Amino acid sequence: MATGTPDGQTVTPDWLTIDVSAIEGVRVKEIRPVATSNGYLTEIFRQEWDLDQLPVAQVFQRTMYPGAMTGWHAHAATLDRLFCCAGSVRISLFDGRKASPSFGTVWHKIVGAMRPAIVTIPPGVWHGVVALGPEPALLLNLVDKAYAYDAPDHWRLPPDTEQIPYRLA
Numbered sequence: 170m171a172t173g174t175p176d177g178q179t180v181t182p183d184w185l186t187i188d189v190s191a192i193e194g195v196r197v198k199e200i201r202p203v204a205t206s207n208g209y210l211t212e213i214f215r216q217e218w219d220l221d222q223l224p225v226a227q228v229f230q231r232t233m234y235p236g237a238m239t240g241w242h243a244h245a246a247t248l249d250r251l252f253c254c255a256g257s258v259r260i261s262l263f264d265g266r267k268a269s270p271s272f273g274t275v276w277h278k279i280v281g282a283m284r285p286a287i288v289t290i291p292p293g294v295w296h297g298v299v300a301l302g303p304e305p306a307l308l309l310n311l312v313d314k315a316y317a318y319d320a321p322d323h324w325r326l327p328p329d330t331e332q333i334p335y336r337l338a
């Protein structure tokens with residue numbers, strides 16, 4: 170056999186990814202849909218899951234065409250809680266908080282209708298989302314502070330920025 174590199178472990182025996190807490194404060198809750206006689210029921214968020222202690226101030230839906238991408242963005246004060254309810258997305262994160270133990274870390278999570286999960290992203294963590302696969306992706310965001318139309322808490326970097334060691338594009 171030619172020399173190669175062996176795969177490392179990526180999932181536990183019950184198929185949970187093993188790199189869940191790579192970035193300080195980022196939480197991932199995998200959710201198992203309940204099969205019913207006429208479809209499925211999937212919970213999205215419960216306070217008692219203890220992902221954070223913050224309110225849900227607004228819920229909005231982001232529709233992404235196949236292949237669409239949001240550039241790198243971060244919030245100074247707002248916590249994002251992302252849930253992909255149709256299609257599939259890759260959420261890429263970069264910890265830009267100098268005081269964080271995971272400062273400088275890049276981490277990715279693929280979620281979607283086949284693998285529901287809610288991902289919480291604290292302020293100061295840069296994120297970019299890419300819609301994967303042939304279907305539009307529907308992303309819900311349950312934020313702790315409602316969007317301010319006149320002064321959005323929304324900071325941006327280009328997808329190929331030198332400041333983050335991962336190219337979204």
Ligand SMILES: Cc1cn([C@H]2C[C@H](O)[C@@H](COP(=O)(O)OP(=O)(O)O[C@H]3O[C@H](C)C(=O)[C@H](O)[C@H]3O)O2)c(=O)[nH]c1=O
Pocket residue numbers: 229231239240242249298308310316323
């Ligand atoms: C968040 C929001 C936006 N808008 C308007 C503002 C823009 O004209 C347009 C698109 O919003 P934005 O440029 O913020 O879209 P994205 O850059 O894709 O980012 C949004 O979707 C990704 C996945 C995130 O994680 C962000 O938190 C979220 O803001 O909708 C509103 O009218 N109300 C709102 O609540």
